[in-house]
Amino acid sequence: MNPQASPTLNYQAEHPQRRVLVTGATGYVGGRLITELLAAGFSVRATSRNKQSLKRFDWHEDVELVEADLSKETEVAQLCADVDVLYYLVHSMGSKDEDFEEVEAHTARNIADVAATAGVQQIVYLSGLNPRNMQPEELSKHMRSRENVAQILLKSPVPTLILRAATLIGSGSASFEIIRHLTERLPVMVAPSWISNYIEPLAIRDALHYLVHAADLDSPINQACDVGCGKRYKFSELLKIYGEIRGLRRFVFSLPLDLPMDKLSGFWIGLVTPVPAELALPLAQSMAEDAVCEEHSIQDIIPDPAEGFIDYRDAVKLAINAQDSRGVPTSWDRSWTVEQGEIGKAWEARETDPEWAGTQIFEDSRTATTDLPAEQVWPVIEGLGGSHGWYSAPKLWAVRGIADKLVGGPGLGGRRDPSHLALGDRLDWWRVVELQKPNHLVLKAEMKVDGNAWLVFDITANPDGGSTYTQRALFEPKGLPGRLYWWAVAPFHAFIFPFMVRNIIKQARSTPPSP
Template structure:
């Protein structure tokens, strides 16, 4: 089946397109700038067409021979987003009708209540749904509330508020009921909707297994993330407008996005029906806690590189992608140092693989010992373990208060910290060959903080940490250039400088 995906550079579209391909569909992505999809891992598996939903003349090529068209774009964050989205939906529907598209699928928001105050965000989503449903193309509208997954703006607001504020005063909307849904379950419904019978032209509420207040969501997020219970007091005078500014000040979510999302929380957002199950069987809907655990666990307990790359597992949709906004995916502190070395990559790698234990860390040993003593006082393991082999490392081995998490001989060494920390930490070395007899060292210290204590820890150690790791990178590079010779051809590390 040939599918057209709009919004492929966005949160849902960027996760849907490769999964449609995996399901055996031919996928075409419509984007205003093809360069934005040039570097995604699945770029070679899809057809990319440039066009703009605000310009009907650019759409015929995108819709040619398309059977199923996904409308996943929105202009949230722009002052006139309601007008823009309405016109985009009208142009999308007209192009789909002209091309003979068999089905339109739209991911919208909860149905706003009749009468009274309505948020502009939900009002716009409902208007787009009406435009598409009123077209001559059978349309399925999936109405979801808060989507749980790294990169979802609603989830990022929840993440940052809970992690950064152990004590908070919140607006009264924190007592409104919400039915969140895991991003993997949203994608399941989106993909399966392509096979809906042609007579189906309607909206469906979709949600997870739990109905919670926003306050309960924050407390349960804290528990899953290993944080202390949050002290939260609802305060009546906090209007949605004031709340949006407050969210903007506390979190990196842009205020222009936070404002319409916060305003939408004045309404309860629960599924009033589950009719979609008549057409699409549920595949084990995730509850809230499990959805959060999936969104956080792959960053905290697995290969840290999943922050910049995607995986193929069913739950991988909850992980961050390179195309996600900079403010998504949680706070991750990275101190990166680079050094070009006038020595072969093999010589540089020998030095990298020998770090720790009796060889030291190529920087003042007293600083490392002091950190080890601090860890012992806190009940940790300190620096007493050393390393088993002073020349070779293997995955799973201990190196002082680190554990070898990954080794790619000649290229990559990643160590995971096992000292007591308010978060997770890694030390990573990469070696690249950049020319005859020349190589490059890329050294990264990575810290994923846990709560406010983790943020304070990183801020507090930076004045001491930065010069130490800079010195380590310089001295590793120098040792690769002028090693002291030991047995055979192996370079021994110099005395830490």
């Protein structure tokens, strides 16, 4: 296995013969959980709407991959066959569907009914943490939906263990990205009153501890339990502590009035951090109330971690170290996209459509010949975006990123791993749709624009040594607005792309070849 995806719990199952199904396998928690389940000795089945999206993980050859739509009874029946433990790790965070509460409820009922028929012994659901004295109508839509799903599963024929957790702290988690970028970018923050609400964070490693043990119980459990680190913080303290660890002095002030600022807060978080507004909004709404543990009955079911809980400060240090040195095996942005197979369709059509098909493609193509081998140029290509930037006019890229954020796009949202790419990875506002190391990379734009856009990088070996580097920007406009957009940015392309080619070759020359 890749070191970045190696297990951290060192746990050996007492019931390794159990077969485990993980739904939401491409998500932040699901992708990491499978690594731990395999290390513990379980047999794992993983599911996604698109099986190809599972093949980006190091564990994909060690599990059974199944493509399924959880809302369809027949497909869920195939998933649940011969399964002992089912992890329900799907949720609607970031969903634009106004009826997501109804959709989530329907899917939960479908899962519960089919699981009962199939003989599943235990369901495990990771839910949110909210005050017990609140009525459903007082909760945000997303928290209300999670609690409704929890109640549906608890009342189902299959025993269900509900793990209620607040903010998960780990490299690549949406909550950590919000804390990190707000603190890194804003010396002074004026925030709504919820900045003073209390939160009990949980390190992702401790969350995985509970989740893995949940597959190894001596007998099925039907119960909801709070899980946290045992210490509560104001959200403002989470920001300040992160700043202290990074050597940044930060000032956080809350507005004296309890104003209805959830939408504004979500928009602001989406603008300042890589987390898109549609995901930031439900996260901001979930902060409107305290999220702390009110009981610790989980200790009667699963023992606390032997070495104790990871404190928030230590969890942040672990996350920073992973982010800076190895990258992250899973990230929040895996769920913020259309399925991987859908992303590539426009590109595949562009490559195969005959010229007479009627689609107009604008292209900016640049080529450079170098004495460097492709293997030496490739690491620079693979490292594009994120902290490395795009090797040309960084201020123009930054302005374009801010403009994209303002209209609801991803902007310069960073990347999962600082040096390595996998199919489906995000690079700022681009998505990897084709990858053939060390010669070929295709990125499709996810920015808000009237049309489809791609960046294509090719490095081919020359017969007499060295290589030829080709860089293409392609744009398929949608109507007149798309054409006007291309003509408006063409002058900037004429400045940006030649420098990009030149600087990439220059960077490759100054970088020692990999051993």
